[in-house]
Amino acid sequence: MTVQDPLLFTAVAGRLDAALSDLSGVSRSQVAQLIEAGQVTVDGRAVLKTSFKLRGGEQLALRMPPPPSSHVAPENVALDVLYEDEHLIALNKPPGMVTHPAPGVTSGTLVNALLGRMKLPEQAEFDAEGGYRPGIVHRLDKDTSGVIVVAKTVAAHARLSESFKDRETRKVYLALVAGQWKAEQRVSVDAPIGRHPVQRQRMTVGGSHSRDAQTVFVPLAHHPDGHGRVLALLRCEPRTGRTHQLRVHLQHLGSPILGDKVYGRESEVIGRQALHAWQLTLPHPVTGEALHLIAPPPDDLLSAWVALGGELPPEVLGGAADHLRADDVTESGV
Numbered sequence: 001m002t003v004q005d006p007l008l009f010t011a012v013a014g015r016l017d018a019a020l021s022d023l024s025g026v027s028r029s030q031v032a033q034l035i036e037a038g039q040v041t042v043d044g045r046a047v048l049k050t051s052f053k054l055r056g057g058e059q060l061a062l063r064m065p066p067p068p069s070s071h072v073a074p075e076n077v078a079l080d081v082l083y084e085d086e087h088l089i090a091l092n093k094p095p096g097m098v099t100h101p102a103p104g105v106t107s108g109t110l111v112n113a114l115l116g117r118m119k120l121p122e123q124a125e126f127d128a129e130g131g132y133r134p135g136i137v138h139r140l141d142k143d144t145s146g147v148i149v150v151a152k153t154v155a156a157h158a159r160l161s162e163s164f165k166d167r168e169t170r171k172v173y174l175a176l177v178a179g180q181w182k183a184e185q186r187v188s189v190d191a192p193i194g195r196h197p198v199q200r201q202r203m204t205v206g207g208s209h210s211r212d213a214q215t216v217f218v219p220l221a222h223h224p225d226g227h228g229r230v231l232a233l234l235r236c237e238p239r240t241g242r243t244h245q246l247r248v249h250l251q252h253l254g255s256p257i258l259g260d261k262v263y264g265r266e267s268e269v270i271g272r273q274a275l276h277a278w279q280l281t282l283p284h285p286v287t288g289e290a291l292h293l294i295a296p297p298p299d300d301l302l303s304a305w306v307a308l309g310g311e312l313p314p315e316v317l318g319g320a321a322d323h324l325r326a327d328d329v330t331e332s333g334v
Contacts, residue, residue, distance in 0.1 A: 006061040013056035039063040077113035087156040092295040095145040100133040146277025146295045159285035170281040173236040176274035179255030181232040193242045214239040270304040
């Protein structure tokens, strides 16, 4: 069988996405994407609805995309390195850069740029559902800037992955939001996040297969915009690591991130979602010493806040040049 040949199944009764996932062993989310892309037929007819009801006995055909290649071309791209040793590298990812190659995205990614300057550990992940991601421990959305850590060895990757899974890391983001934010003190959100039942590329509070999600938001500054909205500059501390967690929780609070086209709306003062991975504290994969990494807030985010009439608080301006210091991690799971 070639990679172009469809996989054939006899249907059982139920929803198309659930039944096909059970029959094929492909994750339900990936099956949903393939259905919506026209890669699934029922009795020879393409069906684009994931919720299509099967009676049982229909002939299903699933056409899988070719597996992503483990060969990714190195590219000569300048990188903003915050810290590097023989075990890991920490970078300040610019907005607009995809973290790793995936179907349809084979160049211009962070992995392409890293391979242009070093060898990354080859792992079985190259054929994983998310695409080819050697050394990648955690991801940032394409339009989110800031701190990202990449492992340079298989052992470092395993230990760093455990740190994120066991909540031994502390992540702090900076965001500009527009909506009904009026809180003077920190706001804690405990709202599970799952796949949107209709718009499958989006996440939502609740949703399908939701998982627990907690975030703490600390307002650094806010003021009315003169058009009925309250603008706020927030320090965001995710306690869990769900897909689009900050964006979904802020939409849930009625104050979506400025410039977020998916969960809010476009902005005239910034051409992307105003979200920056500001600080990351994690134990070194070999020494165990805590690394505190800081990516200074980018000019486009700061300029957007000033253009909206806001004043930059000292918490944002102070200490931006201190990219790295060793410190004890006193809170686990923050």
